[in-house]
Amino acid sequence: MLNILVCVKQVPDINLVKMDPVTGSLIRAGVPAILNPLDANALEAAVQLRETLGGTVTAMTMGPAQAAQALRECYALGADRMVLVSDRRFGGADTYATSYTLAQAVRALGGFDLILCGRQAIDGDTAQVGPQIAEKLHLPQVTYVTDIQKDGNSLTVKRQLEDGYMELKVQTPCLLTCIKELNTPRYMSVSGI
Numbered sequence: 001m002l003n004i005l006v007c008v009k010q011v012p013d014i015n016l017v018k019m020d021p022v023t024g025s026l027i028r029a030g031v032p033a034i035l036n037p038l039d040a041n042a043l044e045a046a047v048q049l050r051e052t053l054g055g056t057v058t059a060m061t062m063g064p065a066q067a068a069q070a071l072r073e074c075y076a077l078g079a080d081r082m083v084l085v086s087d088r089r090f091g092g093a094d095t096y097a098t099s100y101t102l103a104q105a106v107r108a109l110g111g112f113d114l115i116l117c118g119r120q121a122i123d124g125d126t127a128q129v130g131p132q133i134a135e136k137l138h139l140p141q142v143t144y145v146t147d148i149q150k151d152g153n154s155l156t157v158k159r160q161l162e163d164g165y166m167e168l169k170v171q172t173p174c175l176l177t178c179i180k181e182l183n184t185p186r187y188m189s190v191s192g193i
Helices: 037-053 065-076 095-109 129-137
Strands: 002-007 010-012 033-035 055-062 081-085 114-118 141-151 154-161 164-171 174-178
Touching: 002 037, 002 095, 002 129, 010 065, 033 037, 033 065, 037 055, 037 114, 037 141, 037 174, 055 065, 055 095, 065 081, 081 095, 095 129, 114 129, 129 141, 129 174, 141 164, 154 174, 164 174
Parallel strands: 002 055, 002 114, 055 081, 114 174, 141 174
Antiparallel strands: 010 033, 141 154, 154 164
16 A cells, blocks of 8 residues: 655646747737646556555645635546645745655645656656655655656656666656656546546
8 A cells, every 4th residue: 555645746738838028928818828748757656556546645735725626626537645835935946945844744634655746847847746745754855757666665656868768676666757758647436536
């Protein structure tokens, strides 16, 4: 059994986003929000592991109240529990502040064997939050994961490199960042919706 946490983010649908020509920043007003696609791959991996090994899947996000919509989508995709970390003071947080806040929430919730994150969010493309959470929690981490297999108290993971793959064994608890090659996320279930 694995107690799995998946960190997710609600992001603007980048197909509908425009750039402010003066500031160079995204204009998010009026753009529908979606679940970050790579976080959907991480959630799918968590649900598959739970279906095979047992345990629970908790989806957690940091954001305003409307980010709860992303958590509802996670529930419809198979998560057992959802956690929204929200406070007006989090507005405009950079990757350091975001990872600090999420790490504190993980500590408060406690007891996870595995934390999964998407490699990066499509609205920032920094790929920093997952690794920073691992550092703040003093957890081993593997990035760019394309396969996960449970092996006793450890996981055997396949990591994508520029010119091939690397297979690693990592002890739990640990944090993994997932890429789209890991799986194809399922559709939301009617009962979940």
